Amino acid sequence: EAGVTQFPSHSVIEKGQTVTLRCDPISGHDNLYWYRRVMGKEIKFLLHFVKESKQDESGMPNNRFLAERTGGTYSTLKVQPAELEDSGVYFCASSPGGGSTEAFFGQGTRLTVV
Amino acid sequence: DQQVKQNSPSLSVQEGRISILNCDYTNSMFDYFLWYKKYPAEGPTFLISISSIKDKNEDGRFTVFLNKSAKHLSLHIVPSQPGDSAVYFCAASHFGNEKLTFGTGTRLTIIP
Numbered sequence: 025e026a027g028v029t030q031f032p033s034h035s036v037i038e039k040g041q042t043v044t045l046r047c048d049p050i051s052g053h054d055n056l057y058w059y060r061r062v063m064g065k066e067i068k069f070l071l072h073f074v075k076e077s078k079q080d081e082s083g084m085p086n087n088r089f090l091a092e093r094t095g096g097t098y099s100t101l102k103v104q105p106a107e108l109e110d111s112g113v114y115f116c117a118s119s120p121g122g123g124s125t126e127a128f129f130g131q132g133t134r135l136t137v138v
Numbered sequence: 139d140q141q142v143k144q145n146s147p148s149l150s151v152q153e154g155r156i157s158i159l160n161c162d163y164t165n166s167m168f169d170y171f172l173w174y175k176k177y178p179a180e181g182p183t184f185l186i187s188i189s190s191i192k193d194k195n196e197d198g199r200f201t202v203f204l205n206k207s208a209k210h211l212s213l214h215i216v217p218s219q220p221g222d223s224a225v226y227f228c229a230a231s232h233f234g235n236e237k238l239t240f241g242t243g244t245r246l247t248i249i250p
Contacts, residue, residue, distance in 0.1 A: 028181070055236060066140065067182070067227060067240040080237060115181055119236065126172065127238065129181030 026050070028130035030116050036136045042104040045133045047116030049098070053128075054121040055079075056099050058091060061132075062112035070114075073099060074121070085110075106137045141165045142230050144241035152249050157215040159244050161228030164209065168230040172238065173202060173213050176225045185226075186213070215246075223248045 031046045049056045058070040070089070071081040075096035084091070088107070093099040103110050113134050117127035143162045151157045159173075169190040174182035188195040188202045188211065195202050201214045215222055225245050229238040 057237065059238075059240075064242070066142070066242045067229075067238075069237045069239065072237055080235070083237075117181075126184045126187060127236075129174075129183065131179065131181045 028116055028118050028128050030114075030130035030133050032133060033131065034134045034136075036138060037106055039108055039137055040105045042102065043106055043135060045101045045103075045114055045116075045135070047099045047101070047130060049116070049118030050120075050128055052120065053118035054096070055119040055127070056093060057117040057119075057127060058099070058101055059115040059117065059129075060112050061115065062109075067115065070101075103135070106135075108137050111135055111137045140242075141168075142228055142239050142241040144226075144228055144244050146244050147242070148245040148247070150247045150249055151218050153220060154217045157213075157218045157222065157246055157248070159213040159215075159226050159228075159246065161211050161213075161241055162209060163211075163230050165230070165232075165239070166209070167232040168239070169233055170231045171202070171204060171211050172229045172231075173200075174227040174229060174240075176227060176243070182227055218248045220248050220250055222246060 029048045056073040061067045069083040072079045073093045090102045113132040115132045117129045119127045172187040173185040175185045176182045186200045204211045225243045227243045228241040
């Protein structure tokens with residue numbers, strides 16, 4: 025069974041540009057999460073989808089970040105325009121739901137804004 | 139405001155000995171705790187968890203202890219093996235909210 029996959033694995037963009045990160049969760053997982061780790065700090069929650077609906081987006085830093093989950097399958101996280109402080113590793117995770125809290129993580133996308 | 143704290147950024151342990159990783163939390167609403175292990179360039183992988191109704195959970199070489207009164211949990215690895223060298227994250231959640239709150243991680247190095 026395929027795990028959570030994220031594209032690209034690494035992205036370097038200039039300040040002011042737009043970047044779109046993609047996440048393909050494990051098939052059948054209703055819950056999809058985005059997290060971010062900045063410069064060796066804690067892994068911070070960004071938002072949570074249940075199927076195609078945003079359940080909790082309390083961790084989104086500001087309105088430069090837009091997440092979508094098309095048809096309850098894959099998800100994209102767009103940063104527009106990117107700022108230097110957006111640099112970090114963005115992790116996507118999925119879980120089947122039904123009270124399961126053990127989320128399965130992708131390998132992450134390392135975003136560097138220069 | 140960091141609700142989950144791992145105060146030791148790094149820990150070195152001799153192979154075969156016990157590794158003890160510590161985690162403290164401040165939010166008394168947390169009722170489920172997890173440990174994740176992370177290798178470089180990979181995502182975190184789930185290791186072991188414990189519910190607040192228990193004080194110990196064991197899985198092979200890994201045991202997690204929970205002290206609710208002290209708001210403290212620890213992960214014991216016995217015996218430690220070279221493949222255990224990784225960054226370990228403590229995480230917490232509470233019922234009805236499946237998002238995880240993570241600590242900053244502890245880098246464990248097992249010395250052969």
